[in-house]
Amino acid sequence: MDFTKTTEQDSLYNHLENMSALELIQNINNEDKKVAFAVEKATPQIEVLINVIVEKLKIGGRLFYMGAGTSGRLGVLDASECPPTFGVDENMVIGLIAGGDTAIRKAVENAEDNDMQGWIDLLNHHVCKKDVVIGIAASGTTPYVIAALENCNKNGIATGCITMNLESPLHKVAQHPVVVTVGPEFVTGSSRMKAGTAQKMVLNIISTSVMVLLGKVKGNKMVDMQLSNDKLVDRGTKMIVEEINIDYNTAKELLLKYGSVRNAINNYK
Structure with a gap:
């Protein structure tokens, strides 16, 4: 592959096993401080994607998040919080994860490597041209996500992505990419850390901004929230x-x- 996979680069720290609890906390926190600045640099890309989503949802479309592992779980989490927070229909924002609902709690072997299942999962939800599909993958190389977006593109369905690797396959296939370069993880390759934090931040920005623009917030209050407790x-x-x-x-x-x-x-x- 002709791109630098920063999510797999060696940690800036070594001999982690020799660090005290305080040293671990301080070093992880120092890395986490970099995330918000990386997200800030992606603001123009996020704005474009939000405007596309709002346009589609206003005509009755839906927003799909797709991912595997941590990326998939974060998408499912964000989607699941939209109905109680903003009072929208549970089918307006849909989270799909490689391996299905089982994979939310437990890793499903080879699920992310299936380059047919993502599109099948979308077809099972009757995906159409009014919808937007966002692929989430820290590496930008997840077959489950990339192939799904390729099929969306062929069928006139708007696509976006959230990835941490510039010029990755996912970056290239998404019509409206969001690339947040957070650099190497504290534990080499553990993209549930800074990459996961960045993905959560971007998802928070997207879903909250979309719902505000759709009129689901008044002043600064969640006036349509579900009264579930x-x-x-x-x-x-x-x-x-x-x-x-x-x-x-x-x-x-x-x-x-x-x-x-x-x-x-x-x-x-």
Whole structure:
């Protein structure tokens, strides 16, 4: 391959086994400090991808995340948090992981090397031209992801990626790539570390920005969040109290009656 796989380069540190707990903490933290600056450099790419996603979701499309291992798990995590946080349908943002749901908790042997399964997984969800598919792979070489995006491109489906390696196969195949170069990991090749942190940061930026642009946040509040526990009911009640200046108990009654902060405020008379 004609690119430098920085995610596999030797760690800047050696003899880790001889370090004290404090030395390990400080050195890992020093490496982690580099991640936000690396993400900042990718801001223009992230902006382009967000605008594409918003355009597609406004016409009824969906957002797919695809990955293997840590990358796949992070995509599934971000997708799973969109409905409770923003009150959107569970099928608006979908996370797919090589090896299926089993792979969320346990590694599935050779799943990421199957260059047919990614496209099959997308077809099982009836992927179409209104959708956006984002491949996530620190290395940028995962066959499960790359082949899926190649098939998307052939079928007129918008594609993006989140990878840590410039000029990697995934970078080249994605129509709207996001490349965050975080450099070698503290433990050589352990891309669940800085690479995983960078991926999580980018996913947070993408999903949050998309939902704000789709009108799922008012002011700075999650007015469409699902009321799935007492903490969230309490949070929602306080939002209503603050917004329309009524007492706590009345606000809570409105919230439980109408099912969301937005609906409670809109129906208050």
